[in-house]
Structures are given as C-alpha cells and as structure tokens.
Amino acid sequence: MTRALVIGGGPAGLMAAQVMADAGLSVTVAEKMPSIGRKFLMAGKSGLNLTKADPLDAFTQAITMPRHVKRAVADFGPDAVQDFAIGLGQAVFTGTTGRVFPKAMKASPLLRAWLARLDGLGVVFKPRHTWRPTLGVPAVFDTPQGTVQLDADVTVLALGGASWARLGSDGAWVDAMAGHVVPFRPSNCGFHVTWSSHMDRFFGAPLKACALSAGDHTSRGEVILTKRGIEGGGIYTLAGPLQDGAPFRIDLMPDQSLGHIKRRLSKPRGKASLSNHLRKALGLPPVKAALLREVGPLPQDPTSLAKRIKALPLGLNGPFPMDQAISTAGGVAATALTDDLMLKHAPGIFCAGEMIDWDAPTGGYLLTTCFATGRAAGLGAVAYAGGSAGGNALS
Ligand SMILES: Cc1cc2nc3c(=O)[nH]c(=O)nc-3n(C[C@H](O)[C@H](O)[C@H](O)COP(=O)(O)OP(=O)(O)OC[C@H]3O[C@@H](n4cnc5c(N)ncnc54)[C@H](O)[C@@H]3O)c2cc1C
Incomplete structure (x- = not known):
C-alpha cells in the first residue's frame, strides 16, 4: 500500500489527507501541536467564514495567486466548500454580504465530524511530532519520546503561514526551502496610529459608513479605532498596498460628492462653532469630527474642509506585528512548484495551504484556498504515487 505522509494538521493538511485516503493510500498526519486544527478552531471563534457565495470569476479575482493555485480554487471553489461542509453534517447559511458560515458558527462540530470521517478512512494521527525542516526522506520529527523517522512514498507539507505561532504555524x-521562498509579510492585519488624547473616548468604536483607500485600492469594510491604531476587515484588505507604500486616505462621506459637501458647508453658519456647523450641515458624528481634527487644525474654508472629509490623510505607523496577523502573504514561491503543487527540487513532496505564496482578504477566501490547495496537492500526490484519485472523491 502506498504510504502518504501529511505534515501539518490544519485545514489544508486534512483535506490532502482525505483525498489521499479516499484514493486508497495509507495516510499518516504528523502535527507538532498536542491536537489537530488549532488555528482552524481559532478561526471559528468569531464565526467560521468558510467561503463566499460569489460566482467563481469574482471569487478568484479577490485572491492574489499564481496560476496553479488558481486552478486548484477553480476545481474546488465556493460551491464545493459548501457541499463539503454539508457532507460533514454541517448546515451552512449565507449572510447578507455573501459570506458563508456553518449554522453552528464554530469550527469544532465540523472539525469533529471531519476527524471522525478521516479516522473511518484509516488515517493515523501523530500529534506532538515536530518536523525538522529538511526535505530528506524519511522525514525526521522531534517528539516527547525522542527522535522519530517516518518514511513515505509521497509527502504533503501543509505547515501554514507565519502568524499565531502559539497555535503552531511559526513559519x-x-x-528547508532556502532560495524557494518569498519572504513572509503580515496580511489581514491592523495598522498602528499614534493618536492624540482626544481620540481616547472613541477606542473600540466602529467607524461606520466610510471608504478607505490605499492608492487605487478601496475598501468599505468595517473599521474599528483602538488604542493601538486601526483594525477591522476594511483595513485588513488594504494591508498589501499599504505595506507597498500606497497613500492611505479615509473618505468620511463616501455616499456624498465633494460638490454636495462643499455646498452644505458653504451655508452661513451664524454664531455656530465649526463643530456644530459640521454636525448640523452634514450630520457628521463625533468620531468623524474628531478624526478630522486628528490630522491638523480644521480648515476654515468650505472647499478645503470638504476635501479633507473626502480624503482624510490619516498617518499610519506600520502594520501590527506579523504574529498577530490573521494570515501571512509570502511562502513557497510559485516558481518552485509544478502544476500539481509538487516541489520541483524535491519530487514526491507537495505543498498546500497558507505556506504557498498567495494572498487573500478575509471573507472565506483564505479557508477556501487552503481546502482547494490541500485537495490539489493530495490529488497530485495520488497521481505521483501512480494511484487514482477516484473521480470527485469529496463530493
Ligand atoms: C483569528 C483568526 C481568524 C480567522 N478566521 C478565518 C475565517 O473566518 N475564514 C477564513 O477563511 N480564514 C480565517 N482565518 C485564516 C485561516 O484560519 C488560515 O488561513 C488557515 O487555518 C490556514 O490553513 P493551513 O492548513 O494552511 O495552515 P494552519 O491552519 O496554520 O495549519 C498548519 C499546521 O501545521 C503545523 N505545523 C507547523 N509547523 C510544523 C512542524 N514543524 N511540524 C509539524 N507540524 C507543524 C501547525 O501546528 C498547524 O497545525 C483566521 C485566522 C485567524 C488567526
């Protein structure tokens, strides 16, 4: 029987294990943590966003990925992910923004059902096995019992990115792959801001109805002001361009034109203070009025003030530390991989999940791409081993 080894028990590794076990391979999953899927469980803490119910074209456009990763997602996209969850007894629902969650919201029921299925397929789990990063076969692990070697005919590495090291993925x-890796950088992360004391009372408050931009990239996702800076899906999406140096701007009234705002501000304000005038003329809530002052004294003329409202140049002091990022960009370079996600310089060893160099916003894109690349790497390993993937094994 062909022996397959998966190193890393996150969603990508588990999907690779399932595909290979479905195809009749004898599969072992080695994981350095005491239990499987720790980051996956963490992802479910605030609602496990499995995928986005978008047409495939729109879905793939949101992800920055090389050709072979795109092919994997095209073969196992949003519909397949939903079918997969339903197949594990996890009903799903689609939120108003198209995000898809399991009805249970948490990851634990899905993970439990998945592990039971893998167990039924004969997959063997070896927790507390820390892989030594060398590509030799057999693979070498440090365990509480000492050094262990695991031999295999095919191997799928699914070791994750480089954030939340306490959950296992430390990069x-x-x-093991010097010369074949694009340096990591934080993705889907908050950014530091040095606030004045006037902002204290707004910490923890959402900044609603705003549009953020970084150069040509715009986002209308939710943003929260915190003591450290600015967080939330709205800014996470812009993490890449912001780190590339694109100028950051906030449009505090994205649904009103510059001309409209200027006209409202040009109305005589009588004895009203400028703050009161802003509130009465534009209905600007206190948090937005405070932000306007955060970048310097308020301009008195309506045109300059309207321009500031439409493009507030808030200074950012760099991303939060990489370990706190929801995901990381960078990893195994596209040029190091075959179309089947096998390492060109290490035949028989495949890669899957966040350890490959691709980047995506939150919103279900991350998990879907991990599932899809896990499946593609597993199928590649099955083909390499000379077996058969058995058609659509996961449907
Ligand atoms: C707070 C949070 C919320 C999130 N929410 C969502 C969400 O709602 N939707 C979404 O799409 N994505 C979400 N994500 C992202 C998503 O969880 C990750 O993209 C996904 O888990 C990556 O899967 P993976 O299998 O590639 O890697 P991981 O899940 O990181 O798994 C890699 C595994 O490899 C193991 N490993 C690493 N090194 C070794 C070694 N040397 N030896 C043995 N084992 C090793 C690790 O212990 C780990 O278990 C969230 C992430 C975080 C942190």
Missing part, C-alpha cells in the same frame, strides 16, 4: 519550515 520555521522556511529553513
């Missing part, structure tokens, strides 16, 4: 595997 230490890059040592």
Whole structure:
C-alpha cells in the first residue's frame, strides 16, 4: 500500500489527507501541536467564514495567486466548500454580504465530524511530532519520546503561514526551502496610529459608513479605532498596498460628492462653532469630527474642509506585528512548484495551504484556498504515487 505522509494538521493538511485516503493510500498526519486544527478552531471563534457565495470569476479575482493555485480554487471553489461542509453534517447559511458560515458558527462540530470521517478512512494521527525542516526522506520529527523517522512514498507539507505561532504555524519550515521562498509579510492585519488624547473616548468604536483607500485600492469594510491604531476587515484588505507604500486616505462621506459637501458647508453658519456647523450641515458624528481634527487644525474654508472629509490623510505607523496577523502573504514561491503543487527540487513532496505564496482578504477566501490547495496537492500526490484519485472523491 502506498504510504502518504501529511505534515501539518490544519485545514489544508486534512483535506490532502482525505483525498489521499479516499484514493486508497495509507495516510499518516504528523502535527507538532498536542491536537489537530488549532488555528482552524481559532478561526471559528468569531464565526467560521468558510467561503463566499460569489460566482467563481469574482471569487478568484479577490485572491492574489499564481496560476496553479488558481486552478486548484477553480476545481474546488465556493460551491464545493459548501457541499463539503454539508457532507460533514454541517448546515451552512449565507449572510447578507455573501459570506458563508456553518449554522453552528464554530469550527469544532465540523472539525469533529471531519476527524471522525478521516479516522473511518484509516488515517493515523501523530500529534506532538515536530518536523525538522529538511526535505530528506524519511522525514525526521522531534517528539516527547525522542527522535522519530517516518518514511513515505509521497509527502504533503501543509505547515501554514507565519502568524499565531502559539497555535503552531511559526513559519520555521522556511529553513528547508532556502532560495524557494518569498519572504513572509503580515496580511489581514491592523495598522498602528499614534493618536492624540482626544481620540481616547472613541477606542473600540466602529467607524461606520466610510471608504478607505490605499492608492487605487478601496475598501468599505468595517473599521474599528483602538488604542493601538486601526483594525477591522476594511483595513485588513488594504494591508498589501499599504505595506507597498500606497497613500492611505479615509473618505468620511463616501455616499456624498465633494460638490454636495462643499455646498452644505458653504451655508452661513451664524454664531455656530465649526463643530456644530459640521454636525448640523452634514450630520457628521463625533468620531468623524474628531478624526478630522486628528490630522491638523480644521480648515476654515468650505472647499478645503470638504476635501479633507473626502480624503482624510490619516498617518499610519506600520502594520501590527506579523504574529498577530490573521494570515501571512509570502511562502513557497510559485516558481518552485509544478502544476500539481509538487516541489520541483524535491519530487514526491507537495505543498498546500497558507505556506504557498498567495494572498487573500478575509471573507472565506483564505479557508477556501487552503481546502482547494490541500485537495490539489493530495490529488497530485495520488497521481505521483501512480494511484487514482477516484473521480470527485469529496463530493
Ligand atoms: C483569528 C483568526 C481568524 C480567522 N478566521 C478565518 C475565517 O473566518 N475564514 C477564513 O477563511 N480564514 C480565517 N482565518 C485564516 C485561516 O484560519 C488560515 O488561513 C488557515 O487555518 C490556514 O490553513 P493551513 O492548513 O494552511 O495552515 P494552519 O491552519 O496554520 O495549519 C498548519 C499546521 O501545521 C503545523 N505545523 C507547523 N509547523 C510544523 C512542524 N514543524 N511540524 C509539524 N507540524 C507543524 C501547525 O501546528 C498547524 O497545525 C483566521 C485566522 C485567524 C488567526
């Protein structure tokens, strides 16, 4: 029986394990943590966003990915992910913005059902096995019982990105792939802002009905002001361009034109203070009025003030530390991989999940791409081993 080894028990590794076990391979999953899927469980803490119910074209456009990752997502996109969850007994629902969640919201029921299915397929789990990052076969692990070697005919590495190291994904595997890795950088992360004390009372408050931009990229997602800076899906999406140096702007009234705002501000304000005038003429809530002052004294003339409202140049002091990012960009370079996600310089060893160099916003794109690349790497390994993937094994 062909022996397959999966190293890393996150969603990508589990999907690779399932595909290979479905095809009749004898599969072992080695994981350095005491239990499987720790980051997956964490992802479910605030609602496990499995995928986005978008047409495939729109879905793939949101992800920055090389051709072979795109092919994997095209073969296992939003519909397949929903079918997969339903197949594990997890009913799903689609929120108003198209995001798809399991009805249970948490990851634990899905993970439990998945592990039971894998167990039924004979998959063996070896927790507390920390892989030593060298590509030799057999693979070498440090365990509480000492050094262990695991031999295999095919291997899928699904070691994750480089954030939330306490859940297992510390990026230490890059040592095995010098010259084949694009440096990591935080993605889907908040940014530091040095606030004045006037902003204290707004910490924790959402900044509603705003549009953020970083150069040509815009986002209308939710944003929260915190003591450290600015967080939330709205800014996470812009993490890439912001780190590339694109100028950051906030449009505080994205649904009103510059001309309209200027006209409202040009109305005589009598004895009203400028703050009161802003509130009465534009209905600007206190948090937005405070932000306007945060970047310097308020301009008195309506045109300059309207321009500031439409393009507030809030200064950012860099991203939060990488370990706190929801995901990381960078990882195994596209040029190091075959179309089947096999390492060109290490035949028989495949890669899956966040450890490959692709980037996506939150919103279900991350997990879908991890599932899809796990499946593609597993199918690649099955083909390499000379077996058969058995058609649509996951449907
Ligand atoms: C707070 C939070 C919320 C999130 N919410 C969502 C969401 O709602 N929707 C979404 O799409 N995405 C979400 N994500 C992102 C998503 O969880 C990750 O993209 C996904 O888990 C990556 O899957 P993976 O299998 O590639 O890697 P991981 O899940 O990181 O798994 C990699 C595994 O490899 C193991 N490993 C690493 N090194 C070794 C070694 N040397 N030896 C053995 N094992 C090793 C790790 O312990 C880990 O278990 C969230 C992330 C966070 C942090």
